[in-house]
Amino acid sequence: MLIAMFEALIPWYEAHKRELPWRQDKEPYHVWLSEIMLQQTRVEAVKEYYRRFLTALPTIADLAEAPEEQILKLWEGLGYYNRVRNLQKAAQTICAEYTGVFPSEYAQIRSLSGIGDYTAGAIASICFDAPTPAVDGNVLRVYSRLLADDANIDLQTTKKRITRKLQETYPQKNPGIATQALMELGATVCVPNGAPRCDVCPVAEICQARKQDTWRNLPVRSEKKKRKIVDKTVFILLTEDTVALHKRSTSGLLAGMWEFPNVDAKLDKQAAVTQVTGWQAEPLDLLMQTSYTHIFSHVEWHMTAYYIRCRKTNKKWKWVTKESLDETYALPSAFRPFREQIENL
DNA sequence: AAGTCGGGGTC
DNA sequence: GACCCAGACTT
Incomplete structure (x- = not known):
């Protein structure tokens, strides 16, 4: 069954693969960079990030030596930010232990930070012609x-079990093909969503779910x-030419990313x-108030933002110009709508 | 084995 | 509103 599948699948791929x-x-x-970016992330979302990342950091050595602020900025908006930290950590390992040359053995690849069973199998097969399955959500669904x-x-x-069954008959x-x-x-x-296109499927004839009409389940x-x-409650604290930012903890949600100062509570205007005032930034005017809900995988942030003109800056926050915010500081998408609103004040 | 970790497209 | 995406890591 699986042998027949691969026999039909390979020529179909050669004829229909996307560029x-x-x-x-x-x-x-x-290949490594693309696989990390593609983890739980759609192809269309990755394309531009991939090009921009390689333009900025063309080699593994460049990645290993890059400042953390730069790699986070390159990853800004892509999500799962630990991916890029692990990516750099692995790059540093490759430079230190493999003289900067990406290792070719599955076990070596699998041991690098951020590379699990799927990614190791993908890189080993695609780059080094090892018969190692790469079992992702697509493969689990197809199987x-x-x-x-x-x-x-x-x-x-x-x-x-599925990995083992594929391994037994892997071409x-x-x-890599x-x-x-x-x-x-x-x-x-x-x-994954909606009806499969069985009319153009190269293995429709041997598909048991199609035969039994159980693909829906x-x-x-x-x-x-x-x-x-x-x-x-989110605070957009503004002086004449700067806005207050805070760098998040290096662990947990949105680790190491920048944010507008906020507290985990719903505060009214007063x-x-x-x-x-308690932060000693001396509020002058309440300019505007907006609300916005941001949905993460396992939590929803119901945010109310106050845009407040301040007389002074304090030491508690980093006060940066809008230009440097856009160019240098990595802001998660959860705070992006507030950044946009500043232009409308 | 279950929980954590982003963001967005699609139905 | 629910699903899920070229998953890995921690607990």
């Missing part, structure tokens, strides 16, 4: 439907728990002004 920036070559740095396998794909045991010639072909099928034909996943709601 993507990271498919120009098999340079490990390029579940092809075999009408109703095991929960969120379970470790299921992923291990020994051009395994097999890796990309499986994912391409999941991304463009056996799609596959793959099976764990139940998701609902998000917590956090109320926030309490907000009192808060700013």
Whole structure:
């Protein structure tokens, strides 16, 4: 079954594959960067980030030596910011332990920061022709439907089993093509939301979910728990030419990113002004008030923002010009609407 | 095994 | 509003 799948899949991929920036070559740095950026992130979202990142940091050595502010700025808006910290940590490991040359053995690749089973398998097969499966969400979906396998794909045991089954029959010639072909099928034909395009699927004839008409129920996943709601009051503190920023902790949510000063509570106008006075920034005028909800995977921020003209700056915040905010400081998307509003004051 | 960690497209 | 994306790491 799986052998027949690969036989039909490879020629289909060669005929229908998308042209993507990271498919120009098999340079490990390029493939690696793309795989990290693509973790839980759509192809369309990654394209421009990928190009910009490589223009700024063309080599692994450049990445290893880059200031943290620069790599966070390059990742700004892409999310999961620990990805880029781990990316740099791995780059430093490659420079220190592998003389700057990306390692070619699966075990070495797998041991680098930010590289798990999926990414190691992808890089080893695509860059080094190792017959190592790369089991991502696409592959789990394709496999579940092809075999009408109703095991929960969120379970470790299921992923291990599917990885093992693929490993047994993985093509020994051009395994990197097999890796990309499986994912391409999941991304463009056996799609995650909506009906799969079985009419153009190269393996429709051997698909058990299609035969049984059970594709709607596959793959099976764990139940998701609902998000917590956090109320926030955000302070857009402005002088004549600067705005106050705060750098977040280097651990936890949005680690190391910059933000507008805020507190985890819903303050009314008076309490907000009192808060700013307590920070000794001397509030002059309350210019505007806006509200905005930002949704993360596991939490919602219900934010009320007060735009306040201040007489003085304090030592508690970093007061920066709008220009340097845009050019230098990495601001998460959660705060982006407030940044835009400043222009309308 | 469950929780944490972003942001956005699609239905 | 719910789902989920070329997942990894921590607890």
